[in-house]
Amino acid sequence: xxxxxxxxxxxxxxxxxxxxxxxxxxxxxxxxxxxxxxxxxxxxxxxxxxxxxxxxxxxxxxxxxxxx
Amino acid sequence: xxxxxxxxxxxxxxxxxxxxxxxxxxxxxxxxxxxxxxxxxxxxxxxxxxxxxxxxxxxxxxxxxxxxxxxxxxxxxxxxxxxxxxxxxxxxxxxxxxxxxxxxxxxxxxxxxxxxxxxxxxxxxxxxxxxxxxxxxxxxxxxxxxxxxxxxxxxxxxxxxxxxxxxxxxxxxxxxxxxxxxxxxxxxxxxxxxxxxxxxxxxxxxxxxxxxxxxxxxxxxxxxxxxxxxxxxxxxxxxxxxxxxxxxxxxxxxxxxxxxxxxxxxxxxxxxxxxxxxxxxxxxxxxxxxxxxxxxxxxxxxxxxxxxxxxxxxxxxxxxxxxxxxxxxxxxxxxxxxxxxxxxxxxxxxxxxxxxxxxxxxxxxxxxxxxxxxxxxxxxxxxxxxxxxxxxxxxxxxxxxxxxxxxxxxxxxxxxxxxxxxxxxxxxxxxxxxxxxxxxxxxxxxxxxxxxxxxxxxxxxxxxxxxxxxxxxxxxxxxxxxxxxxxxxxxxxxxxxxxxxxxxxxxxxxxxxxxxxxxxxxxxxxxxxxxxxxxxxxxxxxxxxxxxxxxxxxxxxxxx
Numbered sequence: 365x366x367x368x369x370x371x372x373x374x375x376x377x378x379x380x381x382x383x384x385x386x387x388x389x390x391x392x393x394x395x396x397x398x399x400x401x402x403x404x405x406x407x408x409x410x411x412x413x414x415x416x417x418x419x420x421x422x423x424x425x426x427x428x429x430x431x432x
Numbered sequence: 433x434x435x436x437x438x439x440x441x442x443x444x445x446x447x448x449x450x451x452x453x454x455x456x457x458x459x460x461x462x463x464x465x466x467x468x469x470x471x472x473x474x475x476x477x478x479x480x481x482x483x484x485x486x487x488x489x490x491x492x493x494x495x496x497x498x499x500x501x502x503x504x505x506x507x508x509x510x511x512x513x514x515x516x517x518x519x520x521x522x523x524x525x526x527x528x529x530x531x532x533x534x535x536x537x538x539x540x541x542x543x544x545x546x547x548x549x550x551x552x553x554x555x556x557x558x559x560x561x562x563x564x565x566x567x568x569x570x571x572x573x574x575x576x577x578x579x580x581x582x583x584x585x586x587x588x589x590x591x592x593x594x595x596x597x598x599x600x601x602x603x604x605x606x607x608x609x610x611x612x613x614x615x616x617x618x619x620x621x622x623x624x625x626x627x628x629x630x631x632x633x634x635x636x637x638x639x640x641x642x643x644x645x646x647x648x649x650x651x652x653x654x655x656x657x658x659x660x661x662x663x664x665x666x667x668x669x670x671x672x673x674x675x676x677x678x679x680x681x682x683x684x685x686x687x688x689x690x691x692x693x694x695x696x697x698x699x700x701x702x703x704x705x706x707x708x709x710x711x712x713x714x715x716x717x718x719x720x721x722x723x724x725x726x727x728x729x730x731x732x733x734x735x736x737x738x739x740x741x742x743x744x745x746x747x748x749x750x751x752x753x754x755x756x757x758x759x760x761x762x763x764x765x766x767x768x769x770x771x772x773x774x775x776x777x778x779x780x781x782x783x784x785x786x787x788x789x790x791x792x793x794x795x796x797x798x799x800x801x802x803x804x805x806x807x808x809x810x811x812x813x814x815x816x817x818x819x820x821x822x823x824x825x826x827x828x829x830x831x832x833x834x835x836x837x838x839x840x841x842x843x844x845x846x847x848x849x850x851x852x853x854x855x856x857x858x859x860x861x862x863x864x865x866x867x868x869x870x871x872x873x874x875x876x877x878x879x880x881x882x883x884x885x886x887x888x889x890x891x892x893x894x895x896x897x898x899x900x901x902x903x904x905x906x907x908x909x910x911x912x913x914x915x916x917x918x919x920x921x922x923x924x925x926x927x928x929x930x931x932x933x934x935x936x937x938x939x940x941x942x943x944x945x946x947x948x949x950x951x952x953x954x955x956x957x958x959x960x961x962x963x964x965x966x967x968x969x970x971x972x973x974x975x976x977x978x979x980x981x982x983x984x985x986x987x988x989x990x991x992x
Contacts, residue, residue, distance in 0.1 A: 400813065404820035412830040 371422040434715050436644055436674040437559060439491045442566070444580035444600050455594065455605040458484045459773055462612040463583050463621055465489075467498065467558065468741030468758035469614030470565040470577075474512045475766030476612075477575035479889055479966075481773060484608075485569070486597065488582035492562035499555050499670055499678050500653075500752035503543070504843040504868060505759045506550040507884050507968070514568040515550070518561060522554030523671045528653040530837055532822040534660050538832045542840055547949055548871035549882040553752070553840065555651075555672045557642075561755075586611070586624045588733035610769055610782075611737045614758070617723075619743035625733055631725025631797070634748065635685040636808050639692055639719050643677045643702060645712035655837040657807075657822055661704040666807050666837075676715060679705065680749075682808065689719040722748045724801050726793045730761075731786040738765060738785060745793035747800035750807060750838035757796050760843055761789050767889065767966035771990055776919050781991030784851055792844030799839040806836035843868045846969060853963075853972035853985040861955040869968045870953045875946035878930065883950060884968060886943060891921040891986060892964045895977055896956040899929040900942045908937055910979040915939020919990055921963070921982060926950050928958075965989055 377383050390406075391399045411420055449456040462473045465487035473485040501518065509515035530538040542552035569577050584603065585596035593611045596603055613621035622629065654669040656662070665682040672678055681701055683692055691697060698717050706712060726745035731738055741758030765785050771777035809815035824831035845867045846852070852865035863870065871884045886892075893914065897903055903925070911923040915938060925931075925942040928951065936942060945951055954962060954973075963972040963985050972985035 397812075397816075400816040401820055401823075404813075404816040405824055408817070408820055408824055408831060408834070409828075412828075 369416055369419055371419050436676055442490050442579045446601055450604040455607050457607045458482055459609050461608040464615035467561055467755045468762055471759050472612045472614055472762035475762050477572050479766050479770040481770055483575050485577040486581040487579055490579040492559040498558040498755040500553050502756045502841040503550045503552055505756050508759050508763045514564050517564045519554055521560055521673050522556035523651045524551045524554050525651040526552045530835055531656040533658050537822055537826040547873055555670050557672050588736050590734045593736045612740055613743050614740045615743055617742040617746050622743055629725045629727045633723045634804055637683040637687045637719055637721050639681040639683055641679045641698055641717040642715040643712045644675055644715050692719050693717055724797050729786045730789055747796050748804045750803040751800050752841045753796040753800055756841040763967045764789055777990040788846050788849050795844050803836050803838045851971055851989045853988055857975040859955050863954050863970055865970050867970050869964055872949040873947045875944040886924055887968050889966050893921050893923040894926055894962040895923055896926045896960040898958045900925050900927045900931050907977055911940045912937035
């Protein structure tokens with residue numbers, strides 16, 4: 365990926381309702397602890413797919429924004 | 433006492449210094465005969481400095497403590513003349529395995545660059561390591577080790593350091609030009625100077641047990657996260673010499689250190705791990721906590737007191753970065769002291785000791801702290817990410833790069849050092865200014881040998897050539913001139929072709945790059961020239977031999 369790349373925040377996912385349902389379904393029948401583990405695995409997989417630390421840092425900033 | 437090892441008892445001997453009317457002066461006094469003090473003493477003496485080592489005990493380290501000695505340490509010990517004995521006695525290993533719950537998830541090779549004389553690591557009990565260095569000290573002229581000599585007072589001035597030393601015969605006084613404080617994590621010298629080592633205490637406890645057993649496990653580092661025999665904690669297994677195995681159990685902060693050291697608590701833990709069938713004998717155990725901290729600077733006391741090893745910086749044990757980094761401190765310091773004591777380099781060269789080793793300590797602390805955070809997650813989410821990483825690592829190589837069971841000691845690349853000459857020419861590869869030199873096989877008169885064994889205690893120019901016989905006389909004359917300088921630079925010609933007879937000037941020698949690995953590792957072409965410091969770190973490199981540039985780089989590397 366090029367260095368100038370930014371986190372893409374414009375809509376990109378085709379049939380977003382399907383994606384959202386799939387995300388929630390992935391957690392079906394899991395305890396909170398299991399869900400936390402699944403989420404962690406998911407984040408690691410996606411982070412490696414993105415592979416650009418500047419983009420990842422931007423995502424972390426945006427995700428944290430307004431929480432605490 | 434231990435069943436596999438008998439602690440030597442070194443006798444206190446009265447020194448003539450104790451009867452002198454005036455305090456006797458030594459160039460360098462080293463306080464502390466642990467691995468770092470012994471290495472510093474040996475290195476200084478072998479550089480030709482009048483050196484004295486003091487220790488308040490009369491034996492080697494009781495209990496095993498440090499276990500893993502890294503390739504770089506072995507290379508330093510080779511230079512000091514006691515590497516082979518360590519390797520012969522120690523257990524050589526290159527492979528680490530990581531287990532999560534009930535299965536192996538990942539395996540790594542610590543030595544990606546092969547064809548070097550020394551392995552990534554050996555495991556050896558610290559008492560052997562120290563004993564062999566003490567034996568080596570006995571062989572070295574101009575070096576004395578005084579047991580049962582405890583420093584009780586230190587005074588410093590811009591001119592010298594004065595010491596008061598307590599012995600079984602009472603106190604006496606000495607002075608020295610430079611004092612090396614290698615007296616360990618709880619350094620008395622540091623306290624006497626009113627100095628501090630600051631950092632972080634980790635709220636966790638670990639049980640280390642040395643166990644004698646016959647087992648055919650391969651000589652590898654095995655690390656378990658959350659194993660069935662020790663749930664929710666980590667365990668580490670290492671093989672040492674004499675069929676002694678080091679097992680390290682994480683206990684958590686709430687564990688009672690007194691209680692946990694009792695054999696009736698320790699044996700069941702071992703039994704759970706090793707199975708009911710395995711015969712073993714508990715040799716030694718201890719419960720410890722650890723601290724990650726360092727001094728702000730390693731040079732103090734009017735610039736005449738230099739701190740090294742745990743006295744200067746302390747890390748967690750994950751990564752084997754304690755003793756190994758301390759040996760690198762000694763390696764960094766001795767040649768600088770020699771140049772300064774001989775009046776060939778300004779006193780400010782010793783500031784670079786602090787600068788370079790603080791840089792290395794920061795790197796070690798960072799690595800060690802990160803390992804600790806991975807091994808002992810401090811929150812539920814941190815644990816979720818840790819476990820997720822381990823689960824993914826079984827199938828997915830990317831996750832293996834995130835698994836951190838200790839980033840095992842590699843020497844610091846002193847890339848920020850003011851002693852380096854920045855590159856003017858383009859180079860690829862790892863041998864950048866600040867890096868310690870790779871080793872490689874070579875041939876001398878057709879016989880196999882190793883590069884690092886040829887480097888010695890002085891600055892070296894590595895000069896790459898197709899054929900020594902074709903070198904013009906003016907280049908050989910330039911090399912001869914470098915060897916005659918105030919600070920000599922010896923040249924090692926690395927020849928692609930076999931080296932035929934023929935006379936070379938004094939201070940110039942030639943080796944054959946017999947496996948064509950040196951030219952690859954150094955990204956060298958005919959004419960390429962590297963300048964190496966006496967501690968084998970690269971400080972400059974060029975695409976052609978230019979005596980003027982070498983002289984300038986030498987001046988820079990010696991603090992001028």
